[in-house]
Amino acid sequence: MIETMLKHRSIRKYKNTPIEEGMLNQILDAGIRASTTGNMQVYSMVVTKDEILRKQLLEAHFNQDMVIQAPVHITFCADFNRFNRWCRYRKAEPGYDNFLSFFTASIDALLVAQNVALAAEDKGLGICYLGTATYMADRIIEILNLPGDVVPVAALVIGYPDEAPELTDRLPLEGVVHRETYHDYSKDDIDRIYAEKEALPLTAELLEENQKQTLAQVFTGNRYTKKDNVHFSKQFLKVIEQQGFMNQ
């Protein structure tokens, strides 16, 4: 298990070999065993294989090639729709149209997503998360026909890898772990924690390619800009509200 985790790489090139239905169901079965708040299971997985739908999802996910290459696309949704319906059919008035409930449902969805990702990797498949699921939530809602009380929070593509990338660098353990309480970072701490990352050949390439002085400038100026973040923030908050989770 830990072995599988330590070997994790995001795969961005896939063979067009389909995933056998039995294997896919084993993966989903492992997914649903993840912890869920009060066993409410307030999430859904939408498993999309159809090529026409995947072409629409491809566009929604900023045309990242892997979306059409990988034979299976799973959208993980915060979902109170099923639970609310159950409540109403059982003479109970649900009170889950608020932000806390949205976040609770998001946690359910994300823990299941990570089980699914790991189970797939354990079967020799490759996976990649699509961060664009929240950016483009409104479009994904249209494509997948998501009703009210349902918000997409993550998406995974799964398939047989057609590349074998190196392990991605990580900050040292002590860079992300705090002992007992949080110990804020001094400039020396930051220098030490980021030293290895900043010295990577990949970093030099990115600086050259983006004509920047520092790697941080590649993030703030090119990859995750304030302008984009603010735009997609407003969009995502609007979606959360439209889907019915801001009525407190």
Add this chain to the structure above:
Amino acid sequence: MIETMLKHRSIRKYKNTPIEEGMLNQILDAGIRASTTGNMQVYSMVVTKDEILRKQLLEAHFNQDMVIQAPVHITFCADFNRFNRWCRYRKAEPGYDNFLSFFTASIDALLVAQNVALAAEDKGLGICYLGTATYMADRIIEILNLPGDVVPVAALVIGYPDEAPELTDRLPLEGVVHRETYHDYSKDDIDRIYAEKEALPLTAELLEENQKQTLAQVFTGNRYTKKDNVHFSKQFLKVIEQQGFMNQ
């Protein structure tokens, strides 16, 4: 790996045997290999063993006994503080003081949390998530001394199990999985999906104990009430704002 997932149960009674430091670090090392948005790693784990601190956390987490029984308590935080400091020390102006960035960081934190949970279970340890991490975020921030740009989104207790509970029921796979697109639930669907759960002896016990007609009423009337949800929603949104993630 899938085996470990299929055996998952939340453990609520722990022995006071400490977890060996080497084992704990292996678990954390598996944690940090989880996928993270753009490899930004915008999360932190606060690992708390100190008994005085755990007594404070116990109170924050609604006095659930397991919080003081289990020797290790990990709080998973959405954390842009480290990344923002890095940006500022590297002549880059971060634009991550918005809701999308908070949610991105929450995803990072939650995928790591699930890796940690599974790695711990793989080592024969028991785990339990504490849903109260978001409810009591303001108090946890005080106890753990979390700075701005950091919000707790999940907490886990880890230790050697002192109970061997049955597997918890789950809705059938087809109750939470949609094929191709979302197919909304009819009354028949709801009846079918919830039939097994509603027929459990545990359900009969809960109805008796809470003097309710339906299991759904136990949720809406006792466990997760609208009044509590609205209260904790407001609190959590206030925390997200105070910590600096609502400036878009």
